[in-house]
Amino acid sequence: MTAESNTLTVDKVPASDPPSDSSGQHLLHHHFDDMAQQRECNTLMMWAFLVTEIMMFGGLFCAYAVYRWSYPHAFAIGSHHIKWFMGSLNTGVLLVSSLTMAMAVHSAALRNKKRLVTYLALTLVLGWAFIGIKGIEWTQDYHEGLMPGIAWNYYDTTVHPHHTEEVQKLADAGVSPNAVKMFMVFYFFMTGLHGIHMIIGLTLVTILLVMASRGKFTNGNDQPVEISGLYWHLIDIIWIFLFPLLYLVSGIKLGGPLW
Numbered sequence: 108m109t110a111e112s113n114t115l116t117v118d119k120v121p122a123s124d125p126p127s128d129s130s131g132q133h134l135l136h137h138h139f140d141d142m143a144q145q146r147e148c149n150t151l152m153m154w155a156f157l158v159t160e161i162m163m164f165g166g167l168f169c170a171y172a173v174y175r176w177s178y179p180h181a182f183a184i185g186s187h188h189i190k191w192f193m194g195s196l197n198t199g200v201l202l203v204s205s206l207t208m209a210m211a212v213h214s215a216a217l218r219n220k221k222r223l224v225t226y227l228a229l230t231l232v233l234g235w236a237f238i239g240i241k242g243i244e245w246t247q248d249y250h251e252g253l254m255p256g257i258a259w260n261y262y263d264t265t266v267h268p269h270h271t272e273e274v275q276k277l278a279d280a281g282v283s284p285n286a287v288k289m290f291m292v293f294y295f296f297m298t299g300l301h302g303i304h305m306i307i308g309l310t311l312v313t314i315l316l317v318m319a320s321r322g323k324f325t326n327g328n329d330q331p332v333e334i335s336g337l338y339w340h341l342i343d344i345i346w347i348f349l350f351p352l353l354y355l356v357s358g359i360k361l362g363g364p365l366w
Contacts, residue, residue, distance in 0.1 A: 123165045129284060153334040157341050160304075166347055167300070171293050171352060178286040184277075185290030186356035188253055188261070194354040197237050198346065204233035205343045210314075215329035220322055223332070229315040232341070234309045245295075255292050262287075270321040294353050301349060304342050311335045 175182045211226035245254075252260035252267065258264040262274050262284040277284060315335055318324065324332055 116142070120236040149330055149334060153337055154164050157337060160341060164300075167293075167297055168348070168352070171297070174289055174293070175356070178282075178289065180280060181282050181286030182290045183356050184282065185287045185294070186354060187250075188248075188287075188291070189249065189294060189354060190244050191354045193240055194306050194350055197240050198350050200233050200237045200240070201343045201346050204230050204237070205340055207233065208336050208339045211315075212329070215319075215324045218325040218329075220319065220325045223315065223319045223324060225330075227319055231309060231312050231316060234305060234312065238302065238305060238309070241298065248295075253291055254295060255288050259288060259291075265340075266329055297349055297353065301342070301345055304345070308335075308342050311338065 154298070207226045207229040211223055214222035214226055248254055249258050252258050252263070262270060262277070264274055266270045277287075306324060312335070315324075315332055319332075
């Protein structure tokens with residue numbers, strides 16, 4: 108009788124409920140056995156996505172390498188046309204944003220709502236600062252006639268007669284303006300694609316900031332912040348490669364002739 112009673116008692120014990128957020132929504136999806144398996148799967152899928160992003164930019168880097176090998180002098184001239192100071196400033200901005208994003212991920216893991224919101228807000232401000240600086244730089248390039256397909260007239264002496272000497276130097280060096288134009292195509296395409304990824308990242312950070320302010324990530328459900336942080340760091344790492352390849356092809360030119 109005692110054993111039977113104990114068996115009945117055990118059978119009546121309800122199963123523990125899966126973890127839930129502040130609104131009562133279950134954090135564990137039905138197709139996972141536990142939270143550890145769910146986190147591992149989500150992280151794996153995010154890394155798989157990041158690999159596809161690396162493959163896409165890797166193709167651009169390979170194409171850039173081929174053309175730079177073919178036209179090294181033209182790429183050096185093209186590099187001196189773009190604003191290394193703004194590129195350096197943006198590099199610093201992105202490096203600091205990586206720090207604030209890492210601190211946001213750490214704050215979410217510690218379930219510290221105040222710090223999480225603060226670091227996400229700082230990341231958002233720094234991200235938009237990067238876009239703003241890049242917008243100013245592109246605007247200057249447009250007015251200088253350095254945008255292929257939109258405003259490519261830098262070497263047109265009828266539009267810029269004061270560039271006659273530079274055009275003559277190009278001819279004497281056997282460098283075609285079209286080769287310099289190819290560098291500018293790479294510059295605008297690669298930085299433009301990076302800018303699109305920045306805007307996507309800023310959208311993610313904005314969503315995280317709104318949700319964090321409502322206490323969504325301070326109950327153990329910090330993985331959305333973690334995997335979004337991986338995406339943000341990828342954007343920063345790509346820029347670390349773009350900066351020397353585009354702005355520092357042949358060093359920094361502080362003034363004087365281009366070559």
